[in-house]
């Protein structure tokens with residue numbers, strides 16, 4: 166079933182969206198991309214005569230109520246974006262009455278799903294090593310099913326439009342689908358678009374295929390780095406990871422971010438790239454700072470020779486040139502993670518060089534996909550989002566999809 170085939174007239178639709186928007190300290194939304202991303206699906210259902218029950222997570226409240234992460238804070242913004250009033254259910258496990266009373270054209274926003282440990286289905290307050298953990302996990306999985314069933318009971322039809330969480334088997338992203346017939350569950354427009362973008366890359370890879378992986382740590386990206394080596398021709402590793410690789414090769418990295426327990430892993434990655442014929446591209450120089458702030462003193466150093474008291478915070482000029490040349494010669498490009506501490510204006514040059522080269526390659530016919538919160542923030546900061554082929558709302562989900570993994574949120578609907 167697709168969202169265009171279904172007749173929502175007189176029906177209540179429960180829609181999982183990703184309204185995990187960044188808020189400032191006063192609870193104001195600093196980037197509403199995710200709300201705007203869900204609008205086509207939400208509008209379609211309303212315009213078609215349906216009623217909406219919107220559910221999402223926000224932040225990581227870890228199964229506990231925490232006002233800092235309340236979706237009540239964004240109710241007015243959602244209402245403004247949709248152009249209709251929005252009711253808010255402060256307790257999503259007890260929203261039955263409000264859902265029952267919904268009339269066509271009306272909208273109900275549920276509280277943050279992750280205030281309930283059942284959403285993620287992981288036992289809380291018990292260590293994995295604890296002998297009672299398995300039993301607690303089993304019990305929580307049962308509670309997760311009950312929670313999903315309760316949510317499902319509010320509506321006639323389920324729509325999943327939250328690509329960012331599609332790689333998780335949570336109550337609202339996957340388990341809930343078990344309580345709807347095949348013709349009463351479907352992907353939203355955003356999801357369909359994301360799936361198509363990934364298909365576009367995987368079904369017909371135009372070579373050379375270059376992946377640029379940045380960000381802070383090797384440890385969180387190792388899975389995808391290893392998997393990408395079977396697919397790409399060039400693999401650019403940048404950002405904070407640079408210094409773990411430099412140290413592993415005998416470099417002095419000063420106070421740079423460095424995972425000392427991952428030095429062997431870095432060498433293994435280098436060996437594996439060689440074995441597979443992948444051109445692994447690492448930074449050679451960096452912009453080092455003498456403090457972790459925008460206004461610190463800076464100097465350009467070799468990544469192999471950073472003085473004590475200094476830390477590598479961005480790619481240096483020689484590195485930028487190497488990265489840009491590699492990217493410009495590519496026909497398929499995937500970018501995840503910045504090349505430096507791009508949040509500080511004085512350390513954006515590395516990420517900017519990558520973004521500019523991607524834009525140029527795209528103009529010359531390459532397919533470019535940018536994904537993951539920080540790279541998206543980066544491309545938005547540069548005002549270049551419209552000049553790449555596709556900007557994904559998914560980080561982890563996008564990478565798992567590119568790895569060829571089946572995403573539980575999609576499998577729950579498509580089988």
Ligand code: AMP
Nearest residue numbers: 380381382404405477478502505506507
């Ligand atoms: P991740 O969440 O792993 O994708 O990392 C994103 C973060 O990595 C951003 O907040 C960047 O500021 C940070 N980052 C990138 N390069 C560096 C670096 N050289 N040192 C410290 N942090 C970095």
